[in-house]
Amino acid sequence: MDAEPATTGPAGLIARLRARLAGGSSEASLTRRLAGTIFIIRVISAGLAYISQVLLARWMGTSDYGIYVYVWTWVLLLGSMLDFGISASAQKIIPEYRTRAEHALLRGFLSGSRWLTFAASALVSLGLAGIVRLASPWLDPAEVLPLYIGCMTLPAFVVANTQDGIARSHDWMQLGLMPQFIIRQALIIGITACAFLLGYHIGAVAAMVASAGAVWIAMTGQMVVLNRKLADHIEPGPKAYDVGGWLAVSLPILLVESFYLLLSYTDVLVLQQFRPSDEVGVYFAVVKTLALVSFIHYAMSATTAHRFAEYNASGDKARLSAYVTHAINWTFWPSLAATIVLLAFGKPLLWLFGPQFTVGYDIMFVAAIGLVVRSAIGPVERLLNMLGQQKICALAYALAFVMNVVLCIALVPRYGGHGAAAATSISLSFETVLLFWIVRRRLGLHVLAFGKSTN
Template identity: 80%
Template structure:
């Protein structure tokens, strides 16, 4: 009896060991993606905790100002690296494969100095714009906006270092500073202020957040430089700023349209419907965020390997790796979606009893996420293989479709219309990316179906 019961357990252990414990690229990818997924889940929990605590400590008005400014920091900070963070996962493997050590050394340092200079200049310009628009800005928002501008350079450099670390498979070094350490510092600094008896307003919260961003970035900088010294020989440096921008700017457009595609449903809903309905919809989207984390994890792990295999001309290995990445995006995403939909009502109830009204919206929103997962991290594949312009065009068309559908559906159907518009746009984007990859690269990028 014990032997029979142990046999299935032994078989499960063997399968898990094969999936995660091997030395091949597939097993390494699974381990790294699992690490990233765990980090993102812990980060989401910390972010949720920090928002709850800040809302309780600050009060509605100051908390609203803080969220407004911090959202701008997140949006602009994700764009002001000009796509260099993602482009690093293409440029670094190409330099390594070509033996271009001087260019590699130049990129590892020059990319960070360039993004620091560009983001600092933009932060100064934005501070000037805030000053120019001060007659039309609510006075309590002015100082937090200035602090937000001060935060941007460190935020952007941290993103660039994230891309460099990912290109070397140093996923904990890439993500821990931004997603775990930064969040923990924000909680620690604001909690310390409250314990010491200070009034925690929007200004104090932004100061704490700014300090957390700079400290986390500086620690990551020291650790990254130390690890790079062990793998990159010292020597002369060469710089190809124009070539870097030629690669990165279309990628920046992809990331920009992705952000717009992610936020436009909430923004349009906020324009046409009540704050309560926006809150319910936002709770639905946050509840389904776990599905997106799987796609994010696989994208973060695979990008530089796509570039590496393409540069080496190993088409068979590239095709096999793409297939593996797609399967490990789609099937876990599908499983997570089923679990979240099954537990949807109690999960939404955690936000408050009134949020359960959004349960049926979950099913509409989940369709787009599952459809999109069926082609895996194909946008990273296109970006790494020189098709970033077409990828940007696909995202732009999907964003335009989402905007038009939201304007058409949200006034009448509210959150249901926003979810339907986004799912339709994601389905259109998926079909377009599938077709582009098939035509330009000759690869079948679907989790199922014929591969020939």
């Protein structure tokens, strides 16, 4: 093992974690090392996000903060969907092109995918701005300008997601994730803090301007570095563009990703429709506090997806099965431990947002149930997507999403945040059971942390 790096700061922390998790040259140790890198990036990001959300909540008040949360949730939701699933399918397409030595198609995808997602998202953003204009008489006047700014943010957000998928497919985890999760959060803090110190009012509009600027700056810097690394890694040559083939792979994955995102954000969006903005702010603080659990699942998903595709393309089923078991175990047990710690310290963490936010402590216990249940099967949605089972996976997410919408509409008007958390946990549990059954029937794998995978 290499000597432990002596550097400090986020980069040094990531390097030390990678060194400690590297137990050898096997796929398992590499996965732990890369997943550890991703996890620590998300933890640092969570810390920065916590600081930014705490500052914004205190500077803006619960009402303006609730509006900002509502608009930013739409940016996160739409921005993650408008790439047509290419950010996720990159982890299938790139390994397959490399395995088959289709270098022209590989070069075409690395550049063409970003141009495609930028052009499409820019057109959609213009259309959404038009919808906001037409709907403005029925919207809260305080929401209109933040929504316009959100539309301006979308193209950069989408391209950043696409570049993230490309970087992860080359195991460049820091390049894929740090611009979005660390640099962007640091910029939001810096821009809003400067505005506050200069005496500007920090409302929903100012917060969205800071967020939009942070997204564009981080995406541009990521693009410059990614282009340089690709130039060193990929030999120059002719490019071929199989846009139809890319979309044939990506659109079914988009369905999966879209229903997953809808399932993730339905609670906040429905809560905004039925309850006051201050309740939305409290609920969002609860979700942010529990985010560490989701980071573990995200880290394993981001690390394993392109290897699922690679092992399947090479026909190595035994290697794939063992790798799936490893991914599940390294998702569930750390998630369970993180949940216990967060619930133990939940009230003081919520207090950081402001004393009024501690009323959401009870909601944490309800929301945590679904996250723990989902972690018990690991990143199996990525496994299904990479092995050509996108449609059945999308159906499972669609059913869970419909259940979540129905339950949210039934429970939120009466129970508020408690109802939203209960609806989401029930839906996540239902989704987990469906995915377990699908993988068992379609792939012959027992994808549960309490069992062994078998062919």
